[in-house]
Amino acid sequence: MIEHYLSLSILLFCLGVLGVISRRNVFVVFMSIELMLNAANLGFVTVARLHQSMDGHVLALMVMAVAAAEAALALAVVILLHKHKGNLDTNIFSLLKG
Amino acid sequence: MEGNLSTLGYIPLLPLAGALVLGLMHLATCRGRRISERIYALVGCIGPILSFLLAVNVFFALQALPAQSRFLSHQAFTWFSVGELTVSMGFLADPLSVLMLLFVTFVGSLIHVYSIGYMAGDPAFGKFFSYLNLFLGSMLILVLGDGPLVMFVGWEGVGLCSYLLISYYSEDRGNVVAGNKAFIVNRIGDFGFVLGMAFLFWGIGAEGFDYLSLKANAHLLAPTLGITVCLLLFIGATGKSAQIPLYVWLPDAMAGPTPVSALIHAATMVTAGVYMVARFSFLYAQAEVAGLVVAWIGIMTALLGAIFGMFQNDIKKILAYSTVSQLGYMFAGVGVAAYSAGIFHVFTHAFFKALLFLGAGSVILALHHRQDIWQMGGLKNKLPITYWTMLVGALALAGCPPFAGFFSKDEILYSALAGGHTGIWAIGVLVAGMTAYYSFRLIFVVFHGQPRDREAYDHAHESPKVMTLPLIVLAVGALFAGFLNLPAIFGGHLQVSHWLAPSLTEVHPHGSIATEVLAIGGSVLAFVIGISIAYRRFATGGEQPVFTGFRKFAHHKFYVDELYDTVLVRPYRFLGQAVERVVEPFVTDGPVRAVAWLYRMAGLAFKVIQVGYVRVYAIYMVIGLSVMSLVLSQSLNF
């Protein structure tokens, strides 16, 4: 049973990574990251059920709080980027180019 | 054998400390604060005067000792110690060095006092005195050094100060070029000097590299090595004392202020070469061939200098060539092993040549920095003190008895004749005549006759007392110094020669009375002929002659400078340019730049990774993670 849940968690995580790698739209990238966080949450809760301790739930709460904070800031940045460039393509932002 | 006298260390130290203080004071005024010239003058003159008083003290201390053991030394500190050789900064006071010491400090102090008047109003007054003190300190180290290495320290120091003071008026490029020329030509000579010192050390330096040890071991030196050492050291002397072939810097050095010309290029620095030969008399006495070379180069330089001096129109250039010529006499003296005669001529020459230069400075200042003698004339009445003192100086230079120059020059010529060097004697007599001619040409054209430039003549006035007093003191010296070394024929006892005897390895020639009379007669005759020719041509005034033929050739100094330029300077410069164009790109600069280029290219190659897209960086991270998990799954066993 547990391994099913954990396999699902792994699958969702990999799908999240694939989303980050393959999509160029800023929103999709951000939501893929949220997907990865959710997969981690599922893992925490599963193992908490396995060991019958609350620590996993608490950690899942922390992760959600962090995800919320990050969502707020990331979306503020997205708005600024859109204002600046008018486009939502991650390939345009290449100031880090060496 | 030698006693210790710690005040010896203070004699060079006082002017050096003065130089430092004056230099700091000058630097402090660079931001606009002004220090009055009086303070500079006080600080600047107090060092030399105190050194002179200390020198007199050392003289009396030396006199108190018995004649054969007149050596006082002082080791200030250990300079360096390599293997078994220990060299310390030591000072030796023996008759020779004390004689030099006395007149160097005396004439030096007088010229410092004179400079207060001459350099008045100059914006870098303090800098001048700082350099002058530095020079005096270096000269004293040279004279008092107890070994060739300490002497070399002073040797280099005076060369440096000569450069600094020649290019003193550095706004004018020509002055700086002259200073460079002096330093570079000196350096060429110094190369010979260093080689000579190296060979000397190789030969007999193992047991101590100071004069007394070297003198004791001199007999161990192989003859050929001895001749080589003497000739190499003499090359250094040709540079420092302006002999053939390295005399070319001295006339150009007249670009410096006149007190500098008087002190450095007449009285003290240029005589360092003669002092060096006299110091190493124990070597030269063993290497007669070297001595002959020295004597012949000396007398030929004397001839050359006199020829040039007869056809110059600049008052300082005449005196400069005269210095070259007189230095030739001195070398002729020490070359024929008459060391005390040569040193005695150094002593008297310091007085009358410094006097002549200072007098020329007085004239130049009175006419507002004019130096062409054909723009002067009739200044006898306007500058009386200058005229009478310069007349004394010219008489001494020309060798008129009983002035000082006569006795010293005669001593040299007599030694040459008595030693069998008739050729040297004959040329010496000829040069004496020429000397009389050009020195009185100068006197008659400048001071007698009608003024050639009325306006300058009207504005001329006698120099202030601070300048004329040294002139008078030097004139007294020029008049009476000769009596210190009267030969027996005149009733004297050759006091100076006998006093110098412990320092020198000398054998006095014993010629017959006839030789002496011949020598004296020849000198007097030459003087009379020379002065009468000059009198007939210039005493009633004369116009500037137009030089043609040989005279023009001599006026242009036989084009020696141009010869050096074409044969030596230009090829060397060409070589330098060739190195810059060929060697640098391929041998030194090129490979270094290639290595740098290589690193840059490698960096550029690696730069490709940084594309700037965050997505690609995320991909890099995932790839890394993937590789890591591959590795881990291999190694983990579940």
Next chain:
Amino acid sequence: MIATYLFFGLALLSVLGALGLILFRHPMNSAMSFVVTLISLAGLYALLSAKLIFAIQLIVYAGAIMSLILFIIMFLNIQEEDLPVATGRWFFLAGGIVVMAPVAGLLLKIVKSLPGDVEPLTDAGFGGVKQVGLVLFQQWLLPFEIVSILLLVALVGAVVLAGKRG
């Protein structure tokens, strides 16, 4: 039995939602699929007796965060022509699958080593508010406080960023 069916159903829904997230072109569609994923995940939490987390997931994630994202997407008024033309998408996807395979393999291998059966719950209040609260405010007090500071920082940051002109 029901639990197993529920599990597979909810799992399928979440996977479909995730696939939709990464495959749809318009971000609005992706967002909606993501909401489906979140809700099914909430159901999975409930299956695992994580009552509080189930509720919080629905309220915070599906409710607050996703509505914020949807709002921003609608705010920016993305038209069809604004969307980037992603030509190399499938190539990146294929490459990503290749690269992620070892990672997934390793993780699955680790997971397989865990015991498969779960014991029945001894604690009735497992996963409830009281239980989570007790652990949160006793063992996890310091992280709790720090998370509150983190939220404050995020708040200030959002205000600052929003205030930027141009």
